[in-house]
Structures are given as structure tokens and as C-alpha cells.
Amino acid sequence: xxxxxxxxxxxxxxxxxxxxxxxxxxxxxxxxxxxxxxxxxxxxxxxxxxxxxxxxxxxxxxxxxxxxxxxxxxxxxxxxxxxxxxxxxxxxxxxxxxxxxxxxxxxxxxxxxxxxxxxxxxxxxxxxxxxxxxxxxxxxxxxxxxxxxxxxxxxxxxxxxxxxxxxxxxxxxxxxxxxxxxxxxxxxxxxxxxxxxxxxxxxxxxxxxxxxxxxxxxxxxxxxxxxxxxxxxxxxxxxxxxxxxxxxxxxxxxxxxxxxxxxxxxxxxxxxxxxxxxxxxxxxxxxxxxxxxxxxxxxxxxx
Numbered sequence: 195x196x197x198x199x200x201x202x203x204x205x206x207x208x209x210x211x212x213x214x215x216x217x218x219x220x221x222x223x224x225x226x227x228x229x230x231x232x233x234x235x236x237x238x239x240x241x242x243x244x245x246x247x248x249x250x251x252x253x254x255x256x257x258x259x260x261x262x263x264x265x266x267x268x269x270x271x272x273x274x275x276x277x278x279x280x281x282x283x284x285x286x287x288x289x290x291x292x293x294x295x296x297x298x299x300x301x302x303x304x305x306x307x308x309x310x311x312x313x314x315x316x317x318x319x320x321x322x323x324x325x326x327x328x329x330x331x332x333x334x335x336x337x338x339x340x341x342x343x344x345x346x347x348x349x350x351x352x353x354x355x356x357x358x359x360x361x362x363x364x365x366x367x368x369x370x371x372x373x374x375x376x377x378x379x380x381x382x383x384x385x386x387x388x389x390x391x392x393x394x395x396x397x398x399x400x401x402x403x404x405x406x407x408x409x410x411x412x413x414x415x416x417x418x419x420x421x422x423x424x425x426x427x428x429x430x431x432x433x434x435x436x437x438x439x440x441x442x443x444x445x446x447x448x449x450x451x452x453x454x455x456x457x458x459x460x461x462x463x464x465x466x467x468x469x470x471x472x473x474x475x476x477x478x479x480x481x482x483x484x485x486x487x488x489x490x491x492x493x494x495x496x497x
Contacts, residue, residue, distance in 0.1 A: 210444035213437040215456065220434030222460025225298045226468055227426040228290050232419040235290035236401065237409035238426070243286060243398035245427030246435075250394060253432065254387040262388040271380045275389070278376035279396025281369045287401055288366035296359025298465055302458040304363035306339050311371035319375075322446060327494035335487025339458050341480040378442050386440045394431065459484045 231238040254261060264272060292301040309332060316322035377389055406412065414420045459481040 207444050210441040214441040214445065217434045217437040217441065218456030219460050220429050220437065222457045223464055224289075224426060224430035224434070224457075225293050225302055225461050226464050227422055227430065228293045229298055231422050231426070232415050233411070233423070234405075234409040235294045236287055236405040237412050238423060239283075239286040239290040240398060240401050240405040240412075241423040242426045242431055243283070243394055243401060245424050246394050246431040247391065247398055249428045249432040250387065250391045250436065253436075254391065257387075259385065259387045261391065262384050264392065267380075267384065271383055274376045274380050275384075275392050276396055278373050278380070278389075279393040280400050281373040281376060282393055283397040283400035285366050285369040285373060286397065287404065288362045288369065292359045292362035292366055294359070295355040295362060298461055299458070301359060301363045302461045303339055304360050305367045305370070306336070306458050307364065307367045308371050308374070309335075311368060312374055315371065315375055316446070325494045328491050331487045331490030331494055333487070334490060335484050338480045338483025338485075338487060341476070341483065374442070377439060381439065381442045386436060386443075389439050390432070390436050394435075456484060456488060 228235070228238055228242075233241070253259075264275075267275070289301070289305065292305070313324060313328075313332070317324055373393075377393065380389055414423065462481065
């Protein structure tokens with residue numbers, strides 16, 4: 195989780211791109227795991243974060259990494275870290291609510307608006323330069339996402355709370371975009387492990403009172419239920435978000451946010467494998483368009 199040395203710019207960029215792909219795959223499992231959890235959305239979200247704190251701490255210890263003391267950070271970084279944790283708690287809360295109120299694919303589709311939010315914010319607030327090729331890649335990827343959604347939703351009966359679920363998904367995307375923009379600044383001065391452990395701990399503490407007050411129970415009814423929550427924490431959060439945080443040190447924020455688009459494709463494939471949902475040739479073509487769009491954006495951000 196914590197790196198003690200920096201590779202060359204080229205090597206670091208290649209490794210970061212690989213980590214970003216890994217993050218897309220790991221986070222792609224989160225909607226499936228959240229859907230099969232036997233706990234209420236906010237309770238699942240809390241355990242996802244709480245168990246991830248333990249997993250991240252163990253990973254840092256086993257890898258020999260060092261944690262930067264919170265007090266040693268600049269005042270600005272401390273504020274950003276806390277705000278990032280709160281933003282991520284809101285993202286997790288709305289994301290799990292979205293999964294509970296609409297289809298897995300529609301939730302991931304609407305959450306894929308993160309690149310648009312991040313790109314606009316990066317241009318207007320941080321002066322990040324966006325090449326025309328990046329816009330083309332984003333358009334290709336979004337076209338793939340929309341086509342995939344149309345193919346998937348045509349075969350499913352829409353839930354009665356579809357609109358509410360969509361609103362929750364867009365709220366989740368907005369808070370996740372804020373999280374990315376905040377940790378991008380902190381990432382320049384702090385290790386991946388330090389950021390992940392601190393923000394995840396803040397997130398767990400922030401969501402706990404809401405989960406406790408609004409969930410019928412905080413205890414899973416089976417061993418399988420607890421294992422699902424542990425997988426959600428270790429695979430999707432500690433693994434996926436950890437790789438994402440590492441990538442932010444070497445890749446532009448606008449490109450890193452493309453991970454959400456890959457997550458949509460992964461979620462569709464995993465839903466087919468685990469939940470036996472149909473996956474047609476057209477759906478595969480849509481997934482290929484998403485990956486092609488990500489590759490184009492990668493070319494646009496290569497220096």
C-alpha cells in the first residue's frame with residue numbers, strides 16, 4: 195500500500211495504468227456483492243469501510259510500509275483528508291442505496307458520470323488541460339456504456355423505485371468525484387497507505403451513526419453474509435480504491451476517473467457469471483467500446 199521509492203516517470207505511468215485497470219476490475223465486483231448482502235444498504239456500506247480499515251492496516255504492516263502521522267501533514271492536507279473521507283462516506287451511502295433501489299447496471303451506468311464531473315471540475319477549478327483526443331475517447335466510452343445499458347435493461351423488469359435509485363446513483367457519482375479531486379491534492383505529499391487508512395477510517399466513522407439509526411439490524415444472519423461483506427471490503431475497497439489512489443500519483447485525475455466506466459463493463463460480465471443474467475454479442479461489443487474509449491483516453495494523457 196505504501197511506496198517508499200518512486201519509479202521512473204515511464205515505469206510509474208505504466209504501473210499506474212495497470213493499477214487503474216486492476217481497480218476497475220476490483221470495484222466492478224462491488225455492486226454484485228452489495229446486491230447479495232443480507233444487510234440494509236447503509237449497514238453494508240459501514241462494514242465495507244470498517245473491515246477495509248483492518249485490511250489496509252494489515253497490508254501496510256505486512257509490506258513494511260510506513261504511515262505518515264496525521265499531525266505531520268500540512269493543515270491544508272489534513273482538511274482535505276477529512277473532507278475526502280466524508281465525501282467517500284456519502285458516496286458509499288448513496289451508492290448502496292442506489293443498488294437497492296434500481297438495477298445493478300443502471301446504478302453503475304449513472305455512477306459512470308464521474309469522468310464528466312471530474313473533467314469539468316479539473317478544467318474549471320484546477321486548470322487541467324484536456325486534449326481533443328480525450329474528449330473523443332470519453333465519447334466512445336460513454337457510447338459503449340449507454341449501448342450496454344440499453345441492451346441490458348431491455349430484458350429486465352424495472353423496479354418501482356427506479357427514478358429514486360437513479361438519483362442516488364448520480365449523488366454517489368458527485369461525491370466520488372469530490373473524493374477524487376480532494377485526494378489528488380493530498381496524493382502529491384502522502385503515500386497510498388496513509389491516504390487509504392485515514393480516509394477509510396473517517397468514512398467508517400462518518401457513516402456509522404446513519405447506518406445504526408436507519409438499518410433494521412447491524413448483524414448479518416449467516417457466515418456467508420459476513421464473508422460477502424469482507425470480500426466487499428478487501429476486494430472492492432482496500433484493493434480497488436487502493437490501486438486507484440496509487441494511480442492518481444502518476445495519471446491525470448480526469449483519466450483516472452475513467453475507471454468508473456470500466457467498472458460498468460466488469461459489473462455486467464460478473465452479473466452474467468454470478469447472477470446468470472443474459473450477456474449477448476451486442477453487450478460484448480459495447481464492453482469493447484468502453485475499453486477502446488479508455489485506451490484512447492490513455493493515449494491522450496500520455497506525455
